[in-house]
Amino acid sequence: MRKTLYLKFILAYILFAFFGFFTVATFVSRLTYEYCLRQTSRELYHEATRIADTYAVDLYNSDISLETVQNQMESLSYFMDTEIWIINPSGRLIVNSADAPDPEKEVIVERFDPTVTQKNYYTRGKFFDSFEEDRLSVLAPIINNYKTRGYVIIHKSAAQIDENANSMLNISYMMLIVILLLSLIILIFFTEFVYKPLRKIIEATEQYASGNMHYELPVEGEDEMGYLAASLGYMAKTMATFEDDQKKFIANVSHDFRSPLTSIRGFLEAMLDGTIPPEMHEHYLGVVLNETDRLTKLTNSLLTLNNLNTKGMLLQMTDWNINDVIRKVAASFEQVCLRKEIRIRLILSGEILYVHADEEKIQQVLYNLVDNAIKFSSRQSEIEIETTEKGGKVFVSVRDNGIGIPKDDQNQIWERFYKSDHSRGKDKKGTGLGLSIVREIIRAHGENISLVSTPGAGSKFTFTLKRSELNDELDDDDPMYKDIIQDII
Numbered sequence: 001m002r003k004t005l006y007l008k009f010i011l012a013y014i015l016f017a018f019f020g021f022f023t024v025a026t027f028v029s030r031l032t033y034e035y036c037l038r039q040t041s042r043e044l045y046h047e048a049t050r051i052a053d054t055y056a057v058d059l060y061n062s063d064i065s066l067e068t069v070q071n072q073m074e075s076l077s078y079f080m081d082t083e084i085w086i087i088n089p090s091g092r093l094i095v096n097s098a099d100a101p102d103p104e105k106e107v108i109v110e111r112f113d114p115t116v117t118q119k120n121y122y123t124r125g126k127f128f129d130s131f132e133e134d135r136l137s138v139l140a141p142i143i144n145n146y147k148t149r150g151y152v153i154i155h156k157s158a159a160q161i162d163e164n165a166n167s168m169l170n171i172s173y174m175m176l177i178v179i180l181l182l183s184l185i186i187l188i189f190f191t192e193f194v195y196k197p198l199r200k201i202i203e204a205t206e207q208y209a210s211g212n213m214h215y216e217l218p219v220e221g222e223d224e225m226g227y228l229a230a231s232l233g234y235m236a237k238t239m240a241t242f243e244d245d246q247k248k249f250i251a252n253v254s255h256d257f258r259s260p261l262t263s264i265r266g267f268l269e270a271m272l273d274g275t276i277p278p279e280m281h282e283h284y285l286g287v288v289l290n291e292t293d294r295l296t297k298l299t300n301s302l303l304t305l306n307n308l309n310t311k312g313m314l315l316q317m318t319d320w321n322i323n324d325v326i327r328k329v330a331a332s333f334e335q336v337c338l339r340k341e342i343r344i345r346l347i348l349s350g351e352i353l354y355v356h357a358d359e360e361k362i363q364q365v366l367y368n369l370v371d372n373a374i375k376f377s378s379r380q381s382e383i384e385i386e387t388t389e390k391g392g393k394v395f396v397s398v399r400d401n402g403i404g405i406p407k408d409d410q411n412q413i414w415e416r417f418y419k420s421d422h423s424r425g426k427d428k429k430g431t432g433l434g435l436s437i438v439r440e441i442i443r444a445h446g447e448n449i450s451l452v453s454t455p456g457a458g459s460k461f462t463f464t465l466k467r468s469e470l471n472d473e474l475d476d477d478d479p480m481y482k483d484i485i486q487d488i489i
């Protein structure tokens with residue numbers, strides 16, 4: 001099976017060679033022979049008409065002796081390697097360059113018929129049984145006083161013409177052999193640059209299929225094969241890291257579930273065996289409740305992430321007022337903010353700013369970002385949520401004056417379960433899934449989210465959304481649509 005492609009190429013090459021030889025042996029050979037025949041007969045005819053118009057006419061007009069013509073024809077035929085006849089319409093031979101006719105003895109070509117050439121001026125054959133072997137015979141009429149007095153006939157050995165045609169055909173064969181040898185180069189190129197790399201790629205795919213994702217693919221180069229090999233290698237590497245990621249993910253999930261469960265179990269056991277006195281039960285039940293809250297949050301986040309991944313493209317895209325949603329999200333944090341004395345300031349581009357997006361999911365994004373901003377802000381600080389419009393996009397940013405994110409962590413915070421060491425002390429309940437969810441949602445919308453953060457000074461998360469065309473129908477002069485700054489809490 002594996003050798004099929006190579007065998008096909010070899011077979012194609014053999015077929016090419018076979019048909020090449022077949023064509024030369026049949027078609028080209030016939031064409032060459034016909035070409036030689038026509039070419040020779042044209043030359044002979046030219047010579048025959050010249051003789052008919054000069055020596056032969058002179059002979060019939062008795063301007064020249066038969067002997068002179070005979071001698072001339074003999075030398076001419078010697079040079080041309082032919083046999084020249086002058087013959088009467090009745091078939092009586094008058095001049096024969098090969099054998100001077102005896103004037104006493106009439107030599108007649110039996111059944112001589114000048115129409116033997118049919119439409120042509122030449123014929124091939126034994127010329128009315130005058131020769132043992134085939135001849136090419138060319139006839140030119142001798143016309144004197146508008147009458148055909150006879151014919152000049154030049155005979156040439158057909159074997160000689162065949163020989164000429166054969167030597168021309170040999171050139172065709174030589175050419176064909178050269179072409180076949182040259183096309184061998186193509187076959188060698190194909191083997192080196194296509195077939196061999198392909199074999200290596202197939203071998204690598206077999207290795208990957210059998211689970212050896214770390215197999216190194218030894219194909220290099222700038223061409224399509226190199227690109228294919230590189231893509232395949234990249235795919236294998238991605239799958240290998242995917243496998244590792246999956247193991248890490250399960251380890252993380254198990255760990256995050258186990259620690260609250262262990263602590264719940266510990267407190268409940270301590271309550272049951274009396275280590276925790278009954279008057280402290282209420283306090284520890286509160287702690288247990290807190291832990292169950294954490295488990296619920298973790299489960300919900302995992303479900304959200306899973307749903308986003310499996311049907312991430314299924315967004316309910318509608319046009320809605322982002323400024324209104326921001327106000328609602330901010331208001332939902334009122335109690336937490338009051339406790340931490342945090343102020344949320346909204347800098348919104350008017351009362352109404354329509355975006356085209358999935359409202360529920362963007363609300364989740366806002367919720368996660370504001371939740372983080374509050375979590376990582378110190379008491380009595382301020383959080384700013386801002387909306388602006390630019391080039392068909394709506395920019396939404398959530399800024400805090402909190403602990404900030406170290407440069408080295410800024411790329412990793414988007415990964416699942418990532419919590420910077422820095423923040424661990426501040427947020428024991430965090431799952432490390434919030435920003436992964438945010439990124440998945442923004443990506444599903446085909447939009448971007450960016451982060452600017454300075455440790456100790458604060459962080460600013462900014463994401464884009466598609467601006468809705470409904471905004472164009474709003475009246476810009478209405479005070480409702482002017483920028484507003486509002487301290488919501």
Ligand code: ADP
Pocket residue numbers: 368372373376400402403404405413418419420421422423424427429430431432433434435436459
């Ligand atoms: P978590 O549920 O732990 O907040 P996230 O995915 O939302 O998970 O955040 C991941 C990590 O990113 C957090 O643990 C924290 O280290 C860092 N982070 C996120 N938002 C902020 C912020 N506003 N200020 C400082 N650190 C932040």
